[in-house]
Amino acid sequence: MGELSALFAPDRVAVVGATERQGSVGRALVENLAEFDGEVVPVNPNCETVCGLSTVDGVGEAGADLAVVAVPASAVLDVVREAAEAGIRNVVVISAGFGEAGGEGVARERDLTTLADEYDLNVVGPNCLGVISTPVGLNATFAPRMAPTGAVSFLSQSGAFVTAVLDWAADHGVGFKDVVSLGNKAILDESDFVDTWGDDEETDVIVGYLEAIEDGRRFVDVAREVTRETPVVVVKSGRTEAGAQAASSHTGAMAGRDRAYEAGLREAGVVRTDTVQDLFDAARVLAGQPVPETDGVAVVTNAGGPGVMATDAVGEVPLSLAEFENVTLDRLRDCLPEGANVYNPVDVIGDADSDRMCTALDAVLADDAVGAAVVIAAPTATLDYDDLAADVADLQASHGLPVTTCLMGGERARRAEDVLEGAGIPNYFDPARAVGSLGTLSRYREIREREPATPTTYDVDREAARAVLERARDRGTTRLGVEAMPLLDAYGIPTPAGEVVDSPVEALDVAERIDGPVVMKIVSPDILHKSDIGGVKVGVSQEAVYDAFEDLVTRARNYQPDATILGVQVQEMVEMDAGVETIAGTNRDPQFGPLVLFGLGGVFVEVMEDTALRLAPLAESTAREMLDEIDAAPLLSGARGRDPVDKAAVAETLGRLSQLVTDFPAILELDVNPLVANPDGVQAVDLRLTVDPDSL
Template identity: 50%
Template sequence: MRRNLDGLLFPRSVAVVGATPIPGKIGNAVMQNVASFPGPVYAVNPKYSEVLGRPCYPSIAALPEPVDLAVIVIPAEGVLPVLRECGEKGIKNAVVISAGFKEVGKEGAQRERELVRIANEYELNVLGPNVLGLISTRVGLNATFAPRTALPGQIAFMSQSGAFCTSVLDWAWKEKLGFSHFVSLGNKAVLNECDFLAAFAEDPETRVIVAYLEGIQDGPRFMAIAREVSREKPIVVLKAGRAEAGARAVSSHTGTMAGSDHAYDAAFRQCGVIRARTVEELFDFAYILSRQPLPKGRRIGIVTNAGGAGVMAADAAEWEGLSVARLREETLQALAQKVPEEAAIYNPVDVVGHATLEQYQTALELVLADPGVDLGVALSAPHPILRFADLARVVSQAQRTAGKPVAVSFMAGELGEEAEAILREAGIPSFFDPARAVRALAILAKYAEVRTRPKDPPPVFPVERERVRVLFAEARRRGRVRLGLEAMDVLSAYGIPVARGGLAKTAEEAGRFAKELGTPVALKIVSPELTHKTEVGGVRLHVRPEEADRVAWELLRSLRNRFPEVQIDGVYVQEMLPPGREVILGMVRDPTFGPLLMFGLGGIYVEVLRDVAFAVAPLSRPEAEELLELVRGKKLLTGVRGQPPVARAALVDLILRVSQLVAENPDILELDLNPVLCYPDRVVAVDLRLTVSEEDL
């Protein structure tokens, strides 16, 4: 459900509860800021009859009319009665600036739970508690206690950190960066990032949505909204907490390699969110996305009067996934006639240091006009003849004429106010570092691709769900939550191809199974406590059918003698398959986003090189295809050194079926298919490790 936040973001009237005439108090700072609001503003405080020249009312109930928004700045213990008063008065929106809730311990957490209950009872939109407040420049509202307000602009910003908000406001004022909305999320008791993401998407004054987040409350909801919004407006997020503070106990390969940050990376990629690594990137990306057009491709043109800067830009283009454009012959001929004889006319185009302003301008215009160039970067070092203001004017004109995105890197300590004003008016971002300029341009290319990504829904295969439910119920009845090869029927129920085999509880049964298979077999110990079979000597390979009973007897005796306290259920008898390309496919259940799939190449690639990629299930077919492309060793799947390619369609199908399995069965907590053997005509799961919840979910 999408909430209507118009009364919160675009109020027509505001009340400040806790307004005070005493300087230095937060209630005074908020009232000072709200006083500039052009609509009716009411002060509420039983201690005063007047605050800052306005009548002051003793309570919400005493107000002459219901306001659109109540801003609450009182001690925490008084907040709940005021919220109830708001509900009774018909006020539907509140900003609770007050601290003293779940961030301070058990008593505060209980108070916050009661706040949520009251909000639900009266259908209140509550921002906070424990927030700086919010700013909406479209209606002239500054409902914060920050010493600065926001300039008008097209960037909607939300932050989980109030202190970061004040820092950004101060910095943005100096940089003349404007915002449509500026929201401090605080404890997110009622409203969270999902609600504001949806609201900002519907605001015509907002072109880019930017967020600083330390966590997401509802991962699936966030992904659903972001998938839709990112096709219309870019979303840039700085997610803090990339490093894992500690490792949780897991039994699978996937679990040991999958951290929460992998889930955020995967989720953001899948729903089109651009992830910034630093504050600098956050606003570099936000600015260029809000001011420059999107490119049609990834081919960059580079024009410079300093050779080193051109080389740095070309290197950065490769790092950022851009290609240095190959200029047309007509462009090269025109450049040769217009620039100094010593100039390098092949991209990067270096017009050399003594080129005139007109020669620099001509080179830039020719490069941007080339049909093989999608975006451009203009570079310059400090020059005794060329003024940065003149260069800025030239670049701005060239960008307007070409209609292609451009960034500049004038490698100087200061450009001067005139140059900065010209570039700002044109919406052209300026950086000292050429690599930073190229990185910002690369984000434009990335977002252009986000807008055109396929909309395919996850496929739904016909499967035997009841069969899986019965298998898990039986495992729980026997006190088993960690399952191995004995649970291969779970895969079969979802149409996932598995090697033929079965569980033998005795050596004699193993012999019969082997003869029925009619091929050399692998014998693998089955025990809930010996999950790493090879390490404990629990595997025998290439066993002939006629020897299977003897080898099984020896294997069982050996393991039972070595591990007398360990439960051993028998041996799994499995057909021996020819060597194939090994891959691993696994899943762990992420607390924020749910089932997190991991795909990688097997053997040394996963154990040592950790060449793996992640995606949040359920996957669409294009997302499953993308997963194969994300591993560094992907060429091994397409065939190298005379080897044929693997059956890619079959591998994608297997990924999609596992995706459906883990999405439809939340009681699967961890899963490993390792290895899956890939051949030119098929793929086969050979080994399984699976953990289910102790109770049916």
């Protein structure tokens, strides 16, 4: 893939499939290019002009540096090859009938990819709306309108979504630098455009609507670099996708597709939003306002109710109400009438004019505890919104702190919005949205300041681990249980003493060596939930070991006669009362690769779903973050008089598991449940994993 500057700033554009026919895509493309700064060359061998422009017979005659192709799918490959041989390196394929159509279309898209690789082409699409770049008036789409000019670059996997956004943006003060409809993403994808826009000085914010990310690891690597300077905001559809239905482990079930995206986007430094409204709320504030240095927010309002709503919203985002310094309180007392509230939120009361509101705003913005401010106003006879908007814009510029507004009302508010938007200050009818936008700035500050963490590596015995997996492959097994405990031992993860045996005599011999009550478990790759069938016995005395072995095997045979029984595990008892049952697991996602999960464990793990998820391999600092992230974190720190567990040992275990699954792509899913954490360390009590023998 080559450099993309000519895609967005070509000198000459060839429209292949241009036609005079009303209602056609070919005509719409030519009409939309009427304001383009460069030259437009329609390509159509069957007519002399299109929309008053002289045509050429083939794209090879156009002398263009961008070709926009809107011909039947069967003709696309020939057109693209002709363009490539003519030296055109940037192609937008509008035509449908490729991978999205199945069958022959899939093969056609594969051939297009091969052709692009052969000629090193930048190809957008196929099956896309096109591209827009406002600085040069380029509208190489068949959308019904041009994008308004601005500093946001926007990519979308849905062409229909682009047309809706362009229509909406014109009425909501959102302007764009570049817009790309990704289509099928046969060649160029979201990573390519994020990378390009990250180096673009005219792009202040990158936003996107995505349905899927094909190469999640590449996207993470690219976005992680870009977001240090340029914010990236994404709305990702498909939250409810049942991607984990076939999972055979707790981790696989809980690390479903959307959880994987959540972890990947977090690692990439991308701000993820839930709705389109939130997406562009974030875009507006990130493009127009500076990042706050502190999380303290000041609220200035002439209406008590909306001020309370804003206060409630502060508690729902990573912000706090600023506590004013005494000098600020004194200034507010001097400038506000009796009955006004000088504490945060500042209520200047209903008869305030613009001067009073902005004098209060000036005072709070000068306070060192304030990192940002929200101005909330309800319309009154004494308050001129036009004056207020101009004064707020001036104060924001002079103090250099982020400000959002909530000027409530109709026509008067809409007029004032024009002034505010010119200053980059977003206005919202809802106080919660005004506060939420400041929360987005705070989230981005944390992303920008985050230090890159280097994964921690440990001394391990890879060959011993490989031997365990190869034995499973040799016997044709894809699911392993406690018989694979040596895998954990090889990676330095503590396990209780014990062995898997295949006779009651051997069971008694192991129990005697352990010297005390033991735990006995049936070992079968076909019986996943052993406790559900009575396949686990706890506190078995040496005298009862023989009978316990026979009983466990009988229960397994009665439950599933055709099950493969590998034996019975005899294991030392682990003190559970002083510890916390947790789960540590790994899962391999098709897009983002190996993931690590940690949370509260035990038999109710999927009911509680109190877990944290990250991409592997882990840095030690990331593992510690996971411990603090779960709702049950206080249990790890000691609760109700209990001693805190050894968090360092838990974090190290997560790191070692992440190294294991990174070293062996054959491990698809793995659960250590429970991983008992206690004040003296950890012990992996039970194990379950799924492997792909062909990957060994």
